[in-house]
Amino acid sequence: MAARRFLLPCVLIALLAVACTPGGETSPTIAASVPHASAPGTAAASPSPAPSFPVTLTDDEGTAVTIAAEPQRIVSLTPATTEILFTIGAGDRIVGKVEDVADFPPEAAAIPIVARFDGVDIEQVVVLEPDLVISAGVGLTQGDAVEQLRRADVPVLVVYPTTIDGGLAGIRLIGRATGFVDAADSLAIAMEQRIDELERLAATATERPRVFYEIDVTGGIFTPPVDSIYGEMFLLAGAEPISGDASYSISLEKLVAADPEVILLGDAAYGVTAEAVADRPGWKGMTAVRDGRIHPIDDILVTRPGPRLVEGLEALIRAIHPELAGQLPLPLPSGSLGPPVPETGKPTTWLGSWPAAA
């Protein structure tokens, strides 16, 4: 009988202990950072012959996905995947995509939308009769869709990287899944090289400023933790990131105590300006505000694990180390790789001209 009195406290403590363990983020990152067996080294040496289908691949959630034949009708459920598919030359095979605030390239705008941020319209996907669906993981709202599509015998590949290496591995995986292995491998190699060059350039800077990246300040200050893809990008760009906690927030006191030297406005697209930042109570004393080092940044470029991640890194370096801006953009790699990316009205992307895919 005495033992029963301890049952309740033990159960409650166990519940609280389980609730306190840091969350499911570990599972996608573990899968993403493990290099796939078919990945880097082999493709770097010499272009491999086109893969023969059927092929069985391991996606970012560790599920084995078998693709019977080269996919001709692809549904892309993440914006990064849409960009990657167009860049490697599979763009005309996309029959459905997820809604994207910034359609890139412009041809992507013409593709019918079958999913939005808050969910996938499974019926629309099924009626398009796709032979490959590339999706984000369970952490977003696409988990049910993945399950139901797999039950309907549609191959679903989960590509949801949360690190830069994961992003490159994802590009290679998409290449293998769609039969555009050479283009995808070339893209990944080019990105890797360019990122290394930019890292080396950033390392030549004289200082390593403390950087605060503002995601949103309505209803609390939201900033990414240093172990996110943001953190990786900041470290590569030669900055000292001020980290948020696991739920992407930070208190104003901590921020003032950390005293950022550069403030990056990830919410610039929503109308937040440098003047507005200076007007906020309590922010005036920060070094960044006094020196006027507040810069708008395109949040999508910094986080989307697609071909434009390199542009995001360049933008970060420009904002954090203005003295290096004169050396950017870096000269295009000789023997440029990949299919042509059309003019968007912005400066030509780093990919330059891309020879026709094999």
Add this chain to the structure above:
Amino acid sequence: MTGTGATLGLWARGRARPSLARRPLALAALCLGALFVVIVAGVAAGSVAVPPIDTIAILAHRVLGLDLGLTWTAAQETIVFDLRLPRVLTAMTVGIGLSVAGATFQGVLRNPLADPYVLGTASGAALGAAVAVLLPRVTLILDFGLLHGLAFAGALGAVLLVYRLSRVGGHGQMTSLLLTGYAIGSLLAAGLALAMFASGTNLRQIFAYLLGGFASASWVRFATALPIVLGASALIAIRARALNGFLLGEDAAAHLGVDVRRERAILLGLASLATAAAVSVSGLIGFVGLVAPHIVRLAVGPNARYVLPLSALFGAILMVAADLAARLLGDIPVGVVTAVIGAPFFLALLRRTRAGYDL
């Protein structure tokens, strides 16, 4: 007759009963017909237009093996049979489970405001689901899913906890149960808040569960939940006499030969089982368990022999219709639709009752 029994009966006697009420069997037949119509409508409607005649043909082919001489694409068949039908049938099952449980809780606890979640089931299920989201992704046997399995376990665990804790204390058993349910529910809600804080980017998944919905419906989940819900409901329906006794008060029930302690434990246990099975496949959908039994009582009076089966039918109709409306209105959460239907009805009900409420 005192208290709630009187109140519940007064609703029926205080106004002219429609003639249907004297023929509960006719009402049941009507409800069955309505249920059939609503199920077919639910399967026929969705974001992809499948012609109704094709829908019926697909159903006839897959369910009855009939060939009606029409053709359809494989995609249409997948949509109708693998996506919509399990969803509609799951909604029906959840509607049955929640209404029967609601009717039982209202009867046993003699509280017209009691809904299936009154003993902390909702908080327990939500905490179970949140814990499942925090753990690495694992699928339980039978493809049921870790989230749904832990939600079921959490719901039952919460009720067990409440029941054990309410055995002490000097209050009446019912008051003790309700108050303990509230306290444990609050504690588990705090645990849920902590889990949501720790979940980081997986917050959306937990939130999707809290809002409730049938997006994750599948044949496996339906086949697992249906026997539990139907079995518990049938066992409760057998005990309708005891439930009627409870309406009169514990002393009167005891005098009528009802084994109060045993029947209370059995009825609450079965109702909690039905609720746990329902919330494990659908998330937390409110108002149906509260409102459906009341509407049925307005029609046929408080006799549990009629209220229980009719609540089951009416709850099923309500839930399938709410899911259909939610899908057609742009995939809004089902809980929003049930609240929009249920809350005004409940307010109207409150205004009409002349005798007022007492415990």
